[in-house]
Amino acid sequence: MESLKAMQQKKKVVFILGATGTGKSKLSIDLATRFPAEIVNSDKIQVHKGLDIVTNKVTEVEKRGIPHHLLGVLDPEADLTVSDFCLLACRAIEVILENDQLPIIVGGSNRYIEALVDNETFGFRSKYECCFIWLNVATQVLYSYVAKRVDEMVSSGLVDEVRNVFQPDADYTKGIRQAIGVPEMDQYLRLEYEVNEETRKELLKRAIDAIKDNTCKLTHRQLEKIHHLQNQPGWNIRRIDATEVLLKEGKEAGDELWEKLVLEPSTKIVEHFLYGDGCDAPDTTGTGCDASGSNGVYACNPFYAQLGVL
Structure with a gap:
């Protein structure tokens, strides 16, 4: 078990999980307007340049001035492995923390996120304390x-x-x-x-x-992976239900419900994570968050140099 001193030395990182179409990007941007934060994309396809409509990348207007990392930066022909992503994400997180900002990791490639957090090669859990928020929507909706x-x-x-x-x-x-x-x-x-x-x-x-x-098949696989992570040690994930919001999507009532049912509860979770008793506090949402982190392992590889991260 880690010492209290070691825990106190950890930097904090927020993860936004969820299937395609649940509003992960919107939530991450909204949270980044309430906290001093920058966003790291963890969608393995959106890392590539091009096909902005097909890949549903957030637009410059939608970003609202919030810096985004690993979004539309890789050559379209390049193949991004899990290890490649982990190395790039670790570097982006370090850069954000050096700027005294909160890293918010958001995207639907849950296998990549799992590798980032749990692969001992990157030592993520030894360095960072993490809060996992799952934005969920009923399947048929x-x-x-x-x-x-x-x-x-x-x-x-x-x-x-x-x-x-x-x-x-x-x-x-x-x-x-x-x-x-x-x-x-x-x-x-x-x-x-x-x-x-x-x-x-x-x-x-x-x-x-x-x-x-x-x-739809992709969303099913994404949800299966999140349920799998829920049952793994150290993955105490806080679930936010956005079903009612999607049912009212595009209407004024939908915006009000987003604020009430998604943004406010998520804001409280992050506030408590950053300024309260961390992950040991009582969980009023019926889920949780967990301490985790990264040791900044990098290789001198032209693949990373092209992105300007080395």
């Missing part, structure tokens, strides 16, 4: 929402965006082309100028339906 969001992405130019990077011999297992929304468009883009209008519309519909289906 979330499925309906992500389907609607795919339609909005199509209206915003998803098809043209994918067409601009389409290559007949592309490898959909590497780089940004792994993103849901790219492989599904392959058949449509191969045949769109070779078939009649009716067939073209049908091919596009199939592609969009496949994007929706695969996005």
Whole structure:
């Protein structure tokens, strides 16, 4: 067991977990306007440059001036391994802490987050005290929402965006082309100028339906991983239910519910984590947060140099 002195020397890091479409990015930005914080993206696809619509990156306006790290910085063709992410995230966290800011790690790649926190190579738990907040939405409500969001992405130019990077011999297992929304468009883009209008519309519909289906499957895997983490030692995750907010999404009542049901409870959790009794305090939300951290292990590798982090 760690000594009290060692615990007191740890820096603090907040993690925002959740499936695609639950509002993780919005919550992280809202929290960063209430605390001196910067955000580290932990979505393995959003780390790459390009395909901003397909990957649903936050816009400059949505960032509201909050610095974001590891967002749209990697070459689209590069393949980001779990180890690569951990090294880059550790460096970003150190830079943020050196600036006397709170690191907020947010994204849906929970396997990467688990490796960052639990892989002994990085010594994360020996250095950082962490608070885990899970933004959750009832499954059927979330499925309906992500389907609607795919339609909005199509209206915003998803098809043209994918067409601009389409290559007949592309490898959909590497780089940004792994993103849901790219492989599904392959058949449509191969045949769109070779078939009649009716067939073209049908091919596009199939592609969009496949994007929706695969996005729902992704949310299921993400939730399974979070439930797995909940049952692991040291992963006392605080759950915030945003179901009612998503049901009112886009309405004035939705904004009020976001403030009441998501932002205020999350703010209180972070306030207590930073200024209260940390993770040992009673948990009024029925979940918890845990002490964890990183030892800053880096390799002299051109992969990291291209991002300007070494």
